[in-house]
Amino acid sequence: MPEARWPALLCGIPLAVAAMTPQAAATPQPTPEPPGGVSQPVFTAEPVRETVWVETGLDGDGDGVVDRVAADIARPAGTDARVPVIMDASPYYSCCGRGNESERKTYDEQGRPVGFPLFYDNYFIPRGYATVLVDLAGTNRSQGCVDVGGPSDVTSARAVVDWLNGRAKGFDSADGGRPVEAPWTTGDVGMIGKSYDGTIANGVAATGVEGLRTIVPIGAISSWYDYYRSDGVSFGFDPVGLARTVEEGGRPDCDAAKQDLVDGAPANGDMTPLWSERNHVPDAGNVRASVFAVHGQGDLNVKMVQFGQWWDALARGGVERRVWLSQTGHVDPFDFRREEWVRTLHRWFDHYLLGMDDGVEKEAAASVERAPDVWSDEPVWGGEQARPTTLHPRPGSTGGLGELGPEPGQGSASFTDDPGLGEYDWAARPDQPSPARALFTTGPLQRDTRIAGTGSVTVAATPGTDTAHLSAMLVDYGPATTRDYLGQGEGIRDTATESCWGESRPGDDACYTDTEATRSDVDFEIIARGWADLANHESLSEERPLRPGTPYEMTFRLATTDHVVPAGHRLALIIGGTDKEFIVAPPRPGEIGLDISGTSVTLPVVGGASPHITATTPAAPPVVRPDRAPQQPDVQLNRP
Structure with a gap:
């Protein structure tokens, strides 16, 4: 790891374990800095790691029992300070993995969560945040059935927000068990995620749930119809296939839910009630959270119309919002603009979840990549x-x-x-x-x-x-010279180096392969x-x-x-x-x-x-x- 990179990223904030600031007291608090500052890594003890199963109020698998979804939690230890939550609700934690390195959740012999995909827990827990990774209903350790963007998916995540705010029931096991509450949190939640995960963030925000303060949807869907269809034509794949994938082959007790997907998504491309139910754009007026959207203009998977219609609807509702538009395809900003992304995301969460006066909300509302690694900032997105x-x-x-x-x-x-x-x-x-x-x-x-x-x-x-x-x-x-978003890496490729973002723990590495832009002369x-x-x-x-x-x-x-x-x-x-x-x-x-x-x-x-x-x-x-x-x-x- 090249040490010269750190000052530019952190403005002097140490990250490596050996350089961490020692815990100053038994109950350290996230210390606000002067305007423009950032939260400091003062929580150095081994985080508390636990799983809570939250009732969704639904019975998707039809077994007569209310479904529970698994929320894997990592949070600061040795403190009585209440902390906000960074949450990523996903169907991919066991089937497919997250990030450029396809990380999956891992557990110890007692079933306690150990390995959390992506860098959010490594970086943000020392700075006074909890990280909650939710298995959507029907995936990994959660009960219920996948419905690909429908009420089960959205409720899976919303129920956890409700539990964090004392409005839903949580338990220490999937069946039976003792009730569990969350007195350790402020109830303020920021949802983040790429692709399906970011789509769930959009859907939960569109319910207007209290406690959700910000969302960071990356390459996210705003209308599932526009993912599978376009003005009457089909792209040739259907939601039932994705349901089987994230269920890792399919759950027999979810056959009825899959048949609903088949029946509700006709191959002729017509708009049906199933698609209308999975369209978050009409409900954008319910959004109370701020929105930091990221999308690749070369994204041929989740196409740019998903961003455009969502952004326009949020604008009509006066939602606080920001956008990054890259030249990449379906790529996370951690892999195309890493240092600037971590710096900006850090300050974004500090402002909207910790209430810090860091001025991030007054910065450029849009940043657009005009050539590989060449970005243009503007106070208002030009599309408006x-x-x-x-x-x-x-x-x-x-x-x-x-x-x-x-x-x-x-x-x-x-x-x-x-x-x-x-x-x-x-x-x-x-x-x-x-x-x-x-x-x-x-x-x-x-x-x-x-x-x-x-x-x-x-x-x-x-x-x-x-x-x-x-x-x-x-x-x-x-x-022109552009990012090669049509190539295998969709505009990026791995290098021979890696960099570390937060504190590594046994079974939970904070270091990731560096990437660089791929270019194409066209x-x-x-x-x-x-x-x-x-x-x-x-x-x-x-x-x-x-x-x-x-x-x-x-x-x-x-x-x-x-x-x-x-x-x-x-x-x-x-x-x-x-x-x-x-x-x-x-x-x-x-x-x-x-x-x-x-x-x-x-x-x-x-x-x-x-x-x-x-x-x-x-x-x-x-x-x-x-x-x-x-x-x-x-x-x-x-x-x-």
């Missing part, structure tokens, strides 16, 4: 200042290759759905027509243009058969994507059979983005049929015609349209060098 800007396609001199600009066009275009092709096939040859897509390109932009927020595409489409799926993407054509970037089933043009809840030769109009979303298109680059809209990288083909793919006068793309442009995006000027189309085209994704979807 963007204005809708509508661009229209126009026919070009070559069939299938058109223009894109602010003035509406006339004419038509067409393509034939080829389910064997995808977005990178369509985007890689912008100077060549393709029967599988229509491509419309601006001229070289006159100045840098920032697109920040959630856009949409409107199509006037005429199907040649009675089924039609649509894909749309926004492409920045021009040379000639284009796909900056936003969207998919839809034309049969859902009237309603997402009910698809309607299409009549071949009949025109239909439909508007569907593009994923949220925050991207600066440099001056001299071109912006393109590509419309195709089945994108093999993401969506399932319709039963009868065929030719699809576009009425150009009824087709457009609406983008959130910071500063508005004029003079950022102007009419296309005649010029040669962008040319992509084969050695600089992005590789097709090497990422595994539907994973932690």
